[in-house]
Amino acid sequence: MTITADTADRAPVLPRAALHPSLSQPLLDTMNFLNEVTLRYPQAISFAPGRPYEAGFDVADVPALIETYLDHLRERGLSEERVRTALYQYGETAGQIRDLVADMLRVDEDMAVDPGSVVVTVGCQEAVLLTLRALFTGPDDVLLVDSPCYVGVTGAAGLLGIDVVPVPGTAHGPSLDGLDRVVRELTEQGRRAKALYVVPDCSNPTGVSMSVEDRTALLARARRLGLLLLEDNPYGVFSTVRRPTLKALDTGRSVIYLGSFAKTAFPGARVGFVVADQPVESADSGAPGLLADELAKVKSMVTVNTSSLSQAAVAGLLLRAGGGLRAANEPVARHYQATMRALRDTLARELPPGETESAGVRWNDPDGGFFLTLDVPFPADEAALRRSAQTYGVIWTPMRYFHLDGAGDHRIRLSCSGVTVDQAVDGAVRLARFVKDRAKEDGRA
Template sequence: MFELRQDELHSAFGDPVLGSIGFLNEIMSRYPDAISFAPGAPHLTFLDNFDVARHIDTWIDHQVTQRKLSREQARRLLYEYGPSRGLINELVADALRRDHGIDAGPDAVVVTVGAQEAMLLTLHALCAGPGDLLAVVDPCFVGMRGAARLLNVNVVSVDETEDGVDIDGLRTQCRAARSRGERIRALYVSPDYSNPSGSLTSLGARRRLLALADQEDLLLLEDGAYGFTAPPGEEIPPLKALDTEGRVVHLGTFAKVCLPGTRVGYVVADQLIRTSDGGRRLLADELAVSKSMVTVNTSPICQAVVGGMLLEHGGSLKALAQRKSELYRRNLALLLDALDRHLSPEPGQPQAVSWSRPAGGFFVRMRLPVPADAALLETAASDHGVLWTPMSQFYESGKGENELRLSCSYLEPDRIEEGVARLAVFLRKEVGSGRPSGTRTAPPCR
């Protein structure tokens, strides 16, 4: 049998960042009865009564009434290849304007196969040469680091502060890159309850980041995946809504506000490009061209499902996301409450483990006094029936070895309670948390 050698394939294979999702799936499949705080999966309640046919019909009706197509013509749009740019661009652009103050026309939107494809296409377009670097916040969503690895884009990491990216650190990195003859072309940033750390970037820090992008001549690739989970009244405008200079490319996904299985995302790229013949195009035009060589177009059927769902909520992303946002915040509150009850130390005793207290998003970050590595995870799964995600895989710099990520988006309240009870027993036994003496302590966690 003919065999291929791994060292003759792309060097990304074998990189742990590409294997991180597989690693978690593998351990979850070996311990099906464990309560897993690992995946940021949707809650099952949103899968019940998910009426694909009705959503598609809603979208078809809209084509008939708004675009004056016959029913047959509208249906054919679903069954054929479609424009690379997408079919629901206008709906997406309108919703982004109305709900988030992002003022970009449908021609600046490309509908992609998840936010993942949007990341890949954008990086591919922007990082043209070996000296074009991507900066990421440490820790960072593996999807972006994996895309960079596939495209041979070199990555530099910038620390995270209480208020998102360390802006002074980013400035230093930009200057250091220039002195080496390289440039930081873009920073990937997830300002709303980021995955994995759950951090939130304040309005002031968003404005400072935009100013820095202008001063240091870089783009901001903003991932808005978890913005919909902000508590009412605490929403902060996306970077793209604050962007007066065209510095922000906004990446979005319907994975959390509809369902991941739709595989529909989008990119808003309204940057003007001067072409060699003196013409002008949008970055979105170029992304649509490259998309035509990657996935050709995003499934029209899936776009119609998402479009129909949007239309059934008055074309509003906020209305579409409202029930999900409420349920995910409820779960987060239950998780934080259970952690307080099960893991707070006795009065006068040191805090052995610490954890973050995000107001939204899917993720709580916990810090242990010992490495939260694969061996410890195996013990948690086999001896205590509880799973979590080691954070070190999210760090570019190799830090985070004592941290783990807890996610509770898809769990029922009683499973959250039981899972935290198991976690507490595990931590007491294996880590020493909560013991009256000999307790090792972890530094505080944001």
């Protein structure tokens, strides 16, 4: 039988109820909407994407990076046949560069990590997915998030049917009083808070960083409450203040560390990792294993293994940089600091505090990373974003996308990572003009 366009048009339509409920959540349309806006207005200056600055990328580097890793394998005594296998074949599910990842964490973060506790993943997003799948066992298990929260985490939890409850965020990280209250309320409901997701350094979306004292206090509170902490650290190397990670401070193995090479190397490699050194009871009464082993089991049924080519490219970069990436990222870190400074300084000039036209407008002052947030005196919704892009030539991200509690309607996220200093200045001027014009329409200026 030949299938024609006409017969195809009469094919049964899948009812929405036949699909997983998470696919109907507006959250899953967020990235598509932002991509659509960005592509529709290519001449606009975009403060929307949290992507690394790519002027330093060189296509010619990739083959050289792979060759650096292959030479490393040869120096370790591998035959040409084994080198070929390492590059062309399926590799270990948990990853073939775990030792190099552990070395990087030692060099960059002063973290003592056993390579056996590392699982190399397809981006940090897979690390999140594997961790959530392994930890959350039933409908009464709840994931806590520092609110506002990165949409990749709440979206992954939704796909897995895991309930997410926000913990109020502050200018210094999650509120400990709020954490106590949320855990107590969940316990009274017969539910169990199993883990808290947090980004202690230059967080997405707010840019907030936690002090060492706040990190120590959070660790102590998590231990008292019986919570695991899921620490995500994609931006730490870009901070102007170096602080120990939660994992480096952790003495009770209560922190699962999520990492990514998307920002420190290049996102096209799609390589991330998770450090999961928590002991897990053996299924056969033998010696305890590690949570990393359980995550590898999940990975074997999701992506089988992480691309050997991608791992080789990242490994070559690590080897070329002497084991760590913090020093290698200093030039681009200075670029991010310069673009963020240009953005803030221009906003201060165009929207001076105390002026009538600046009423209700304020922004925070992160010590690094990609993001800062701006409060505005009008709804920062999709309609406002389209107008800003079309009429004023500047794109941003509504903060409402990052909230689970209906907040954030009058806040926007600005990313300084993908622009030049001149673009940051020009974009801030355009944004200030939009903010002032929009506020005037509401009679606020």
